[in-house]
Amino acid sequence: MESKKHSVSHFSINYLKKSGQNENFFFSPASIFLSLSMAACGSEQQTLKEFKDVLNYQNNIELGQLIHSLNSLLTSSSQEFSVLSANKIYTGVSGMTQNCKQFIENNLNGGFEQVNFKEAESVRVSINKWVSIQTSTKIDELLKKDMISAQTKMILINALYLKAEWLYQFEVAQDRKFYLQPGKEESIVFTKMMYKEAEYKYGKFDHFEYIQLPFKNEAYAMEILLPITNLNDLENSITDEQIIKAQRSSKKTDVRLLLPKFKMGGTSQSVVSILQQLGIQDAFTNQANFKQFSQTEELLISNVIHSANIEVNEKGTEAVAATVIMAKKQCISLKKYQEFFCNKPFIFTISHIPSNTILFLGRFCVPVKQE
Template sequence: MTHPVEALAAGLLGRLAARPGNLAFSPYSVAVALAMVQHGAVGETRDELLAVLGASDPAHLDRDLADLARRLREPGDDVVLTAANALFGQEGTSFARPFLDALTHGYGTAVHTLDYAADAGSARRDINAWTSEQTRARITEIVPQGALGSATRLVLVNALYLKAAWERPFERTRTADAAFHLDDGTAVTVPMMRPRLAPTHLGRGDGWLAVPLPYAGGRLVMTVVLPDVGRRAEVEEAVAGGGLPAMLASPEPTEVDLRLPRWTVRSQVPLKEALAGLGLRRVFSGAADLSAMTTDERVAVDEVLHEAFVAVDEDGTEAAAATAVVVRATSLVPSRPRTPVVLDRPFLFVVHDAELRAPLFVGRVSDPTT
């Protein structure tokens, strides 16, 4: 069965790909946040959450995410990877003990009490401060002004941070300006990097090339997927249709003469509409049954807020993501021929676990200069 993070990566890319320009999101962060909400859901509301996550039942969902979390606790030397969860609940609201136990014991969720009714602005600042601390100040405002109010009853937040050195570093002295061709036919000048030692694997498929770039220790990998000229939309559709695992598993031993631009991508993505398009509807409506969360009053999810940051340079990658669910009332080898792969046009990237291939960050670089 598809890992819940893979299922969500495919579904969200399918819904978000129509957005123009650069894109980044963390299916892992969103999956963890929705999995926590699932523990407060009952009946059809829970079934919809499980379906969007591609999970057969809550126990399998928890197990799959726990297995991945255990692998991520030891990402390797020269790699920092941290994840944290928090529940910010309304003062005076009684939350069901099984719900709190599932979050604290299963997801390590810290529980905080705030007073949205008295001062939603102060509550917002506290949530943003916690998120900023967890993401090394890369995500400083996951909850925008106006997102909380007196009807807010809780906010569930997942925060993810990565700083990883390449296993095969790029040499800054080999970086040189080159053209990057945009979708509209124009070109921009970007610093194009070359690794000191050539990548040793290349994947090929219908309309695309894929190059895995391991981070130090080999537990995590960034795979860049370069569509053939004129086939980007087709390749993104293939990913959304479930083709990502095959792309990540495809590389064969081949020396690659790689050119890769530096880039920094930041995306703020409210996910309510995208998730509704994937079939998650009841949880956002008056029909939501979150009675396993609280029985003090009927509650529903008001918004799923998400932001991701990914920066790539010669040394490695720094990336961060946060998801907030707002709930309201109601070595050197001999030289061989190398396959050239020049990422001089829009391409996809996936930061993923090397063994499970579960994606932590997914995105598209349409213009490295923006």
């Protein structure tokens, strides 16, 4: 089962590499993986083969085990750490096989719902309401107007929201330099950067420096991969095996950390093009075979919409942050610190560390002015 958890991380790296370069990007491979799994269980023949190749599984037993393990990582909710997901298939046809229906009921927390797409606006409002409830109103309009129509046959929905508190909270962010192009003074912009001196898991490898920032739920952490040369070189060479190696071989180190304060995501986007590049193609054409979903009508996927957002900040009241600053001024540290300054483009994950599973993955290239 361990290797199949790794397959989600493998999928995430492949997905990132197909997303373009040199721009901010944030998504949840785990959430997309779950929705694709729903589609896969309704497919047959070449359509099914493409899902198996991209998702890296052999049969429905393996797929069910993988879905169950992912769902267990995406259902944590507390004041200090919450990850909320919404996954569902909407279709306008009938005739689902009993095997397919049972698989969805047994393995997926969102499920399958039949709707009348001729009432497109009503369906859109209903879907958005469901997603809003599932994500505690953090994603309130996943589907924009005109995203669905009377011609729509099936939609896969995945939405995900993360909120977490750091184990080691940062000092109040201050304006500092950020290099859009590492080492080039003419590329400098100023952005809010957070500072912290603490003990983190740190390592230096062939193409990147690595640091692990634990949340108060210490099974989860943000991982940052800071390129040795530039971000494009790192993206072209990085593999999920390298990240797992970094997780396992990094050592606890006293670190001086600089990290941008930022928000990312929150908009709904079609991800069909990326999925086609990864190898899922028949599902979006008239060659699609979804006989498990409907034995009476021909069915294809008309769109796959994904929305994920993240906010990275000091996560503490102003009074707490001020107290930390004051305490720092009153002491002189004799420790030797490793500097880890995220003042140039980098890759970051939100991962479940014990299972080496990437739940979220992002690329930070350009600071965006905070409101």
